[in-house]
Amino acid sequence: MQLNLTKPICFFDLETTGINISKDRIVEISILKVFPNGNKESKTWLVNPEMPIPAEVSLIHGVTDERVANEPTFKELAKEISIMTKDCDLAGFNSNRFDIPLLAEEMLRADMDFDMKGRVAVDVQTIFHKMEKRTLGAAYKFYCDKSLENAHTAEADTLATYEVLKAQLDRYEDLENDTKFLAEFSVHKKFADFAGFINFNEDGEECFSFGKHKNKKVLDVLDKEPGYFGWLLNADFPLYTKKVLTAIKLRAFNNKI
Secondary structure, eight states, X not given: OXXXXXXXXXEEEEEESOSOTTTOOEEEEEEXXXXXXXXXXXXXXXXXXXXXXXXXXXXXXXXXXXXXXXXXXXXXHHHHHHHXXXXXXXXXXXXXXXXXXXXXXXXXXXXXXXXXXXXXXXXXXXXXXXXXXXXXXXXXXXXXXXXXXXXXXXHHHHHHHHHHHHHHHHHOTTSOSOHHHXXXXXXXXXXXXXXXXXXXXXXXOEEEOSGGGTTSBHHHHHHHOHHHHHHHHHSSOOXXXXXXXXXXXXXXXXXXX
């Protein structure tokens, strides 16, 4: 089954120096852009992370310090990546929890704005786990009856993820061939930020999901304890989380004017 698209969707995968969204960096990124008419374009970049790649991580994805020593930094690639993904929905395997948050961090560090307004994110892993509860290699074998060669390379994982989603649509009649539906289906819990520090209550209001103010409304906390905002901005939180907090505070300020 071909995807029923109203706008382009970019399947992408990252290989990184580790799994810390705030501190780790991208070493390889692959993007497969699928257009509503079925046309596709793809691009894969090796990225100099400007930090050492741990040996144990290189053993997983095969990207070493030597391979990326003369490659462009993410900041040098950010504009090209931004143009390729502009106005596109996003999709990946575990992308809601890892790839999109880390991509957002890299974009913001490169002084490129990044948000999900006007687009949705489809996490193929979440659909898979809800339906079968396995891994990408198992998903590829289960849905496509193929073995995943070169697993943990960005290009192979990206192409496999695209093929798996199409096969999922063929297999499950209750999955709608619509990116908005798939995005909502592949979300575990809705958060205002990617890292999950700010969630929504039943009334759609932003609330802290951690610490002494857990489950309290962000607006109430910032109003009653103004210094908490400064502490959050100076603490070791993801840049996107700080961006969301700043937007909430500005919204409250504008509403008072």
